[in-house]
Amino acid sequence: MRPIAVSSPIVKLLEARFVLKLKKYMTEKLDRCQTGFVDNMGIQVNLRRVIKRIYERFSNDKVSYGLFIDFSNAYNCVPHSLLFQKLRNKQIFDEEELKFLEQLYTRYRLQIGKHRIRANRGVAQGSIISPYLFNIFVEDLAERLRNEAQLNIEDLSLYADDLLALCNSQAQLDKCVEIIEDWSAKNGMVLNKKKSVIVCFKKRSGRKDPILRKEVKEIPVLSKYKYLGTYLDNELKLDPQLAHIKKKSGYLFVKLYPYLVNASAEGRRDMWLTMVAPLFNAIWVLQAMEPSKTNRKKVEVIWKTTFKRFLMISMRTPSTLVHQMMREESRGDSNFYE
Numbered sequence: 001m002r003p004i005a006v007s008s009p010i011v012k013l014l015e016a017r018f019v020l021k022l023k024k025y026m027t028e029k030l031d032r033c034q035t036g037f038v039d040n041m042g043i044q045v046n047l048r049r050v051i052k053r054i055y056e057r058f059s060n061d062k063v064s065y066g067l068f069i070d071f072s073n074a075y076n077c078v079p080h081s082l083l084f085q086k087l088r089n090k091q092i093f094d095e096e097e098l099k100f101l102e103q104l105y106t107r108y109r110l111q112i113g114k115h116r117i118r119a120n121r122g123v124a125q126g127s128i129i130s131p132y133l134f135n136i137f138v139e140d141l142a143e144r145l146r147n148e149a150q151l152n153i154e155d156l157s158l159y160a161d162d163l164l165a166l167c168n169s170q171a172q173l174d175k176c177v178e179i180i181e182d183w184s185a186k187n188g189m190v191l192n193k194k195k196s197v198i199v200c201f202k203k204r205s206g207r208k209d210p211i212l213r214k215e216v217k218e219i220p221v222l223s224k225y226k227y228l229g230t231y232l233d234n235e236l237k238l239d240p241q242l243a244h245i246k247k248k249s250g251y252l253f254v255k256l257y258p259y260l261v262n263a264s265a266e267g268r269r270d271m272w273l274t275m276v277a278p279l280f281n282a283i284w285v286l287q288a289m290e291p292s293k294t295n296r297k298k299v300e301v302i303w304k305t306t307f308k309r310f311l312m313i314s315m316r317t318p319s320t321l322v323h324q325m326m327r328e329e330s331r332g333d334s335n336f337y338e
Contacts, residue, residue, distance in 0.1 A: 014104060031139045034142065036131065047228060067164065074160075256271060268310050
């Protein structure tokens with residue numbers, strides 16, 4: 001069961017007093033590996049860092065062992081006692097402010113039918129400060145991975161509870177898994193080994209996969225993984241992500257067909273901009289690192305095909321007309337068609 005917390009507007013107003021100090025900590029002091037809910041950061045920044053780092057290894061003919069970690073119900077498992085202990089150690093708030101925040105959390109209740117439960121775990125869903133509090137809670141995990149597993153800061157990426165560690169060797173990979181298991185046990189988190197994955201990123205030179213094991217400490221070794229909405233395969237090809245876009249856009253078209261068939265051209269275009277165009281965001285990062293004409297053509301074909309399908313116009317419609325029908329801001333890359 002995953003509870004949904006509906007906070008009172010008054011509670012959100014009370015929490016707002018902590019936002020400025022938390023944002024300042026996120027910007028100035030938070031571990032640089034974390035980009036989730038940090039101003040001027042985001043998914044694209046994280047993907048860019050990861051893909052660029054892997055390509056640097058490729059240029060030196062080195063292998064990267066990507067360890068993708070998934071925690072079960074991460075936000076709901078944070079122990080309040082440990083959270084406030086970490087907040088005190090970091091001295092983000094005055095003691096009076098911290099006690100005030102503690103009192104808010106002690107008064108949270110979960111209502112299930114006629115029953116009311118007092119929770120001592122989890123950061124409140126829907127709270128304006130919960131993402132910041134969670135970032136602070138997991139910050140020491142990044143510190144342990146760097147100090148104990150000798151991970152370079154460029155090889156560790158976090159986006160809230162999505163963690164990726166790029167390891168140099170299988171020994172370092174084993175060490176990272178041990179540290180994460182130990183940290184999870186001590187911090188009340190549940191490491192979901194079935195959804196965590198290891199991908200061995202290697203240069204497209206025909207060499208065999210250096211990992212001979214099918215799993216590492218019960219974490220499966222696979223050829224690709226969906227990370228922050230982007231499929232990353234072991235050779236960083238565009239094909240898995242393009243296949244995902246084709247499948248997803250087709251599914252969306254079927255589900256939205258009753259609306260699209262009765263909508264105006266403007267309404268159909270807006271629906272494509274809202275539901276389909278964002279699926280291409282991850283493609284720009286992958287393509288920027290490998291800007292070949294072949295890849296460019298593949299992306300352009302799917303871009304135009306999905307647009308024509310949602311507009312319900314002929315697939316033979318000239319590209320110049322399609323470009324005019326598209327809004328400039330929908331391109332993602334202003335030079336995509338030039």
